Amino acid sequence: MASSLATLIVSSSFFVSFILVLQLSSFPSCRADVGTAASYSAPYLPSACYGREATEFPSSNLFAAAGDGIWDNGAACGRQYLVRCISAAQPRTCIPDQSIQIKIVDYAPTATTLVLSDKAFGSLANTSAALINIEFQQV
Ligand SMILES: *[C@@H]1O[C@H](CO)[C@@H](O)[C@H](O)[C@H]1NC(C)=O
Numbered sequence: 001m002a003s004s005l006a007t008l009i010v011s012s013s014f015f016v017s018f019i020l021v022l023q024l025s026s027f028p029s030c031r032a033d034v035g036t037a038a039s040y041s042a043p044y045l046p047s048a049c050y051g052r053e054a055t056e057f058p059s060s061n062l063f064a065a066a067g068d069g070i071w072d073n074g075a076a077c078g079r080q081y082l083v084r085c086i087s088a089a090q091p092r093t094c095i096p097d098q099s100i101q102i103k104i105v106d107y108a109p110t111a112t113t114l115v116l117s118d119k120a121f122g123s124l125a126n127t128s129a130a131l132i133n134i135e136f137q138q139v
Helices: 002-026 068-074 118-124
Strands: 033-040 063-066 080-087 099-107 114-117 132-138
Touching (some): 063 068, 080 114, 099 114, 099 118, 118 132
Parallel strands (some): 063 099
Antiparallel strands (some): 033 132
16 A cells, blocks of 8 residues: 555656656747846947947847846847747737847846847837836847
8 A cells, every 4th residue: 555655656756757847848938038128219329249330230120238137247249039028017018929039239237138129129019118028038
């Protein structure tokens, strides 16, 4: 009796960890973090990463300034992130099922995770919002 109970416990915990491993491996979004994003407008130069050099800016205009949380003392320059809008104070602010890839080109001394270019922000959300909640993941 006792030994079959032990077997049951061992096998069910094995089963639970098996399910957990399956979930971790099949959902890449598990590696994503959540944060906030605001936006900024031109002029975008000079930038903390590239000075007056505009050639480092993606031609898509999908770029951002890194906030204090991810600036990493300048190491964030050139990093690329996949960004998705998850919510905002005002309902229906996020454009559904939109995710974009942005490049860090500047520094924003703020607690906001990312300060997105107008183009990047407008690709994710209604631009009448000042702040959105995001899911982001370095690529
Ligand atoms: C954007 O938000 C404003 C203010 O909430 C609203 O009046 C407007 O209709 C929204 N625009 C779109 C395209 O949803």
